[in-house]
Amino acid sequence: MNKKIAGLFTSVIGLSILLAGCSLKGEQAVDEVDVPQDTTYVDELEENALEPGAAEGEAPAEGEAPAEGDEEKQPEEGAKEGESATAKRQLFLLDANGMVVPMTFELPQTNEVAKETLEYLVKDGPVTDMLPNGFEAVLPAGTTINGIDAQKDGTLVVDFSKEFNEYEAANEKKILESITYTLTQFENVKDVAIRVEGQDLAKMPVDGTPIGKSYSRADGINLMDNGITTVDSESVTLYFPAEAVDGTPYEVPVTERMNSNADNDYEEIVNALIDGPSMDSNLSNVFNTGSALTSEPTLKDGVLNLEFNKEVLSNVDEAAITDQLMETLVMSLTEREEVEAVSVKVEGVEEVFNEHGEAYAEPVTREQYVPAEKL
Structure with missing residues (x-):
């Protein structure tokens, strides 16, 4: 009986020493880790996050392995429990002088980056409480994004709901410029094509501003007349x-x-x-x-x-x-x-x-x- 008690006593002491060692190493590891900030500053998303020709957020076919970057994004390690990671993105809004201007905001990380960014351009939408004094969103209230399709040539096709048509003629070019500049901030987006309820738009619906097949930064923003009109x-x-x-x-x-x-x-x-x-x-x-x-x-x-x-x-x-x-x-x-x-x-x-x-x-x-x- 005494041998059993002695053996048990020895085991308890050994286990205590082992646990103390693990605890010490754990504390050292925590001290050595630089905890990242809550906000993620994205330099470049995965190139395959939106494959050309695929709808944004589209899942891979059954039995097909997801491409790199298509895996469901987990909250960043730096995000506190109960908080979502964010990324810095530009939104082109209207300022107090009616100019289309870029403002940078922290938006939640999502697999549908383009769709989310556009949703923050909608009046009375999620951007409302974030707007600096004197700034406003440009898309008509109630506008939703039915779908987004990335083409191989760098064109991003956006399908809006019918509420997109409900704007004043004076804001038509501003809406077009805001959408185009907001989406072309992404390096692999060269231009933007617009649909409403699945119908391609060759011109804007209220005042008839030409869109053609697509609209790009080459079409300009806040156009100024400086008197130069020569062909060259x-x-x-x-x-x-x-x-x-x-x-x-x-x-x-x-x-x-x-x-x-x-x-x-x-x-x-x-x-x-x-x-x-x-x-x-x-x-x-x-x-x-x-x-x-x-x-x-x-x-x-x-x-x-x-x-x-x-x-x-x-x-x-x-x-x-x-x-x-x-x-x-x-x-x-x-x-x-x-x-x-x-x-x-x-x-x-x-x-x-x-x-x-x-x-x-x-x-x-x-x-x-x-x-x-x-x-």
């Missing part, structure tokens, strides 16, 4: 800052005509930004008087290199330029597909800094201001 001109989209009701700055894209026979189109674009927006546009000019390029812009390996005179600096002693100026340049110039990033130098200045004293050691990409992902 082209449309360019420039970004200028505006100020919200609460004083928060935001970028407004406007499309205007520019002579396309210029020796250097990039120089023409930068000069247009330096000249600033029209006086009656409620937009601001971010460049100081006297700002100018000191040499022609050059493009190498996707990076557009710019050199300005010192008048471009907001603080000469600190070699700083305003964050708004950099954003205006990058957003405007990367509208060109071949421009992936912008490098800004100042003549006679070794290194340029932002408003917070951080050096622009690398070229600045569009992704530093807007989310980038694929459907």
Whole structure:
């Protein structure tokens, strides 16, 4: 009997030591893990999340293994219990001046990214409580998305419910621009085709704005008449800052005509930004008087290199330029597909800094201001 008790006592002590060791290792593991933030900043969704020719959210055929990225998405590890993971996405809304403008929001992660994003453009929809003061959604209240179909050529076909037709003629182009720019933020979407209750639209239903087979960013946004109407001109989209009701700055894209026979189109674009927006546009000019390029812009390996005179600096002693100026340049110039990033130098200045004293050691990409992902 004494041997049995001794053996049992030895086993209990051994088990206690083992459990203590496991507990210690577990605590060390927790200490070593950097817990991610609750929000997921999506740089790129899986390329197969929406296969060309497949309806968004469509399940694989019976017996067929799901493609990579088609598996049901689980909440991110960083999401707290009871909370859904989110991703940053742009919504093109109407501002207080009636301009179509991009605003970035945290939207819930979902397998139906395009459908969800469009649902946040509907008046009285889920975006309502998220809207900054002075901004509004563009799609008529009650509009639903019947289906979305991705074509191999990069066209995204969207089928809306009949409520889509219930808008004022003055908002027709704004609705078309909002849908197009919101969906073409996704890298593999080139243009958008529209259906209502399964019927293709070659023109908008109220005022007859032509759509053709599809609508793209090449058709422009917030069109401005600058008096250039020559055949050899082209449309360019420039970004200028505006100020919200609460004083928060935001970028407004406007499309205007520019002579396309210029020796250097990039120089023409930068000069247009330096000249600033029209006086009656409620937009601001971010460049100081006297700002100018000191040499022609050059493009190498996707990076557009710019050199300005010192008048471009907001603080000469600190070699700083305003964050708004950099954003205006990058957003405007990367509208060109071949421009992936912008490098800004100042003549006679070794290194340029932002408003917070951080050096622009690398070229600045569009992704530093807007989310980038694929459907």
